[in-house]
Amino acid sequence: MQSLSLLHVATLAMEKFHHLSPLGLVLLCFLSASFAVFPSNITTDKSSLLALRAHISVDPLQILAKNWSVGSSVCEWIGVICGSRHHRVTALNIANLGLVGIIPPQLGNLSFLVSLDMSANNFHGELPHEFVGLRRLKLFNLSVNNLEGELPWWIGSFPQLLRLSLSNNSFIGLIPSSISNMSKLEEISLSYNLLQGNIPTGIFNISSLQLMRLTGNGLSGTIPSDMCHHLRGLSLLALSQNKLNGQLPSSLGLSLSCS
Incomplete structure (x- = not known):
């Protein structure tokens, strides 16, 4: 409430001193905007998860409907883990609950989230752009x-990400080249979507990569002949059911592994 009153004061000041110089008006505008921006906290996290609950149309086990109560601590909710240091939501695991719904943009406000697992449900629609703010993510499933x-394009904007799994969905188009920006990535799984075009060559330069699953798309083009030079730790490469051409690098061997 205090923050709102400060913002109100700033606004009144702008109205009262409309005759100020352009520089003075700019300073007042900056002051007003500054009052409107405050750091997020556990209340923000709770509101984000309640927004998710509100976008669930089917909850067969009634876990979110009954356990995610407004009157209880978000850190006690099923599937939610909070960090001991900042007391913020660091993990959300609601996999395999039979949930039907869409993913709301508010989930992008979970700025301390390290692990996000919403796999094996029936979420539909597109990924919200606001996910770009989840800079601490290490698991995205x-x-x-x-x-x-x-x-x-922002799918490659997670500098700490280790595991990316978006398999068995209905994604279309190209694999964004931005994925190659995730230098710590160990596993990537995009199998059984409707992806097309070439595999971005930058993916084959992620030296930390161990598992690459791209099966069951419409991918085309060739595989770099020197891929094992960069992917020495690659233990699994799954590329079947695509439209790739040429020969696989001889360094892969029969096991389709560089390691």
């Missing part, structure tokens, strides 16, 4: 849903 649309 939305596999086995009915998500659609193109894979967004």
Whole structure:
């Protein structure tokens, strides 16, 4: 309430001193905007998860409907883990609950989230752009849903990400080249979507990569002949049921592994 009153004061000041110089008006505008921006907290996390609950149309086990109560601590909710240091939501695991719904943009406000697993449900619609704010993510698993649309460019905006799994959905279009920006990535699974075009060559330069599953798409082009030079730790490469051409690098061997 205090923050709102400060913002109100700033606004009144702008109205009262409309005759100020342009520089003075700019300073007042900056002051007003500054009052409107405050750090998020556990209340923000709770509101974000309640927004998710509100976008669930089917909850067969009634876990979110009954356990995610407004009157209880978000850190006590099933599927939610909070960090001991900042007391913020660090993990959300609601996999395999038979949930039907869409993913609301408010989930992008879970700025301390490290692990997100919503796999094996029936979420549909597109990924919200607001996910770009989840910079701490190490696990991102939305596999086995009915998500659609193109894979967004920001999918490569998670500098700490280790595991990315979006398999068994209905994504279309190209694999964004931005994925190659995730230098710590160990596992990537985009199997059984409707992806097309070439595999971005940058993916074959992620030296930390161990598992790459791209089976069951419409991918085309060739595989770099020197891929094992960069992917020395790659233990599994799954590329079947695509439209790739040429020969696989001889360094892969029969096991389709560089390691």
